[in-house]
Amino acid sequence: MPATPQPYALIFDMDGTIIDNTAFQAKAFQLLFRDLGLTTNARKLLDRLNGMPATNILKTVFAHPVPDKQLKEYAAQREFLYRVLYWDKRRETAGLTAFLQAARAAGFKIALGTGSAADTIGYIIDHLDLRRYFDVVVGKDDVDRGKPHADTYVATSRQLGIPPERCLVFEDAILGEQAAYKAGMRCITLTTTLKAADFQAPLAVIKDFTELTPDKVVELLEQYPATPKPSKELAKRQYMQL
Structure with a gap:
C-alpha cells in the first residue's frame, strides 16, 4: 500500500504579507x-x-x-x-482570517516565518488574535541569518516536520521570495509592496487573500511541482544609491 503523502504547509511572511504595513x-x-x-x-x-x-x-x-x-x-x-x-x-490583509480558517480545515499546516523579533511579532499577531492559526512561529531570534538566506524557511520547515518541497511561502518582498527558493520551496507573492513584474517566478501573484482558496493552492502546487532556482542578481543586498 502506498504511503499517505504528508500534508502541504503554508508559511507566511509577516510585514507586507499578513499585514499591509x-x-x-x-x-x-x-x-x-x-x-x-x-x-x-x-x-x-x-x-x-x-x-x-x-x-x-x-x-x-x-x-x-x-x-x-x-x-x-x-x-x-x-x-x-x-x-x-x-x-x-493594525489590521490584517483582506481575507486573511477566512483563508487561514479554510486552509486549516483543509488539512494544511500553517506557520509564520519572519525577520522580525519576538516582541514585534507579538505586537502584530497577538493584537490581531492570529497566533492561534499558526502551528509554528519563527522569527529573527530563531535563526542566525535573515532573508535572503534560507535559514528562516528551513527552520520553519523543520519545526513543522514538513519537507521543503511540500511547503508554500507567501511573500511580498524580493529577498523573501529568494529565501523561499533557496530553501527549496515555492512561493505566492502579494502586491502590497511591489508590482507583479518585480518578482522572479511565483506560482501566482495576488492582491490579497480574497483571491485565493485552499483548493486553488493545491491546484497550483500540483500544476507547478518544480522549485525555481534562486536568482543571484535579485538576491543581492548591496546599497543601491537611493
Missing part, C-alpha cells in the same frame, strides 16, 4: 534617516531590501562601518517610530 515601515525609516542626516529614499530602499532584519537594512545605508551596538540602537529607534505610526492602523 510597508508604507508605515518606510515612514519610520525616513524619520530616522532625517534625524541621522541621511538622504536615502526609504520607500525605494524597502522596495529592494524589505524582508531583511532592520539592522541589516540599516547597515547598507552608511558609507562607513557602523558598530553593531549602534545599529541596534538605530533599529530600536526606528521600531519605536513605526509602532507610534502604526498603532491605530
Whole structure:
C-alpha cells in the first residue's frame, strides 16, 4: 500500500504579507534617516531590501562601518517610530482570517516565518488574535541569518516536520521570495509592496487573500511541482544609491 503523502504547509511572511504595513515601515525609516542626516529614499530602499532584519537594512545605508551596538540602537529607534505610526492602523490583509480558517480545515499546516523579533511579532499577531492559526512561529531570534538566506524557511520547515518541497511561502518582498527558493520551496507573492513584474517566478501573484482558496493552492502546487532556482542578481543586498 502506498504511503499517505504528508500534508502541504503554508508559511507566511509577516510585514507586507499578513499585514499591509510597508508604507508605515518606510515612514519610520525616513524619520530616522532625517534625524541621522541621511538622504536615502526609504520607500525605494524597502522596495529592494524589505524582508531583511532592520539592522541589516540599516547597515547598507552608511558609507562607513557602523558598530553593531549602534545599529541596534538605530533599529530600536526606528521600531519605536513605526509602532507610534502604526498603532491605530493594525489590521490584517483582506481575507486573511477566512483563508487561514479554510486552509486549516483543509488539512494544511500553517506557520509564520519572519525577520522580525519576538516582541514585534507579538505586537502584530497577538493584537490581531492570529497566533492561534499558526502551528509554528519563527522569527529573527530563531535563526542566525535573515532573508535572503534560507535559514528562516528551513527552520520553519523543520519545526513543522514538513519537507521543503511540500511547503508554500507567501511573500511580498524580493529577498523573501529568494529565501523561499533557496530553501527549496515555492512561493505566492502579494502586491502590497511591489508590482507583479518585480518578482522572479511565483506560482501566482495576488492582491490579497480574497483571491485565493485552499483548493486553488493545491491546484497550483500540483500544476507547478518544480522549485525555481534562486536568482543571484535579485538576491543581492548591496546599497543601491537611493
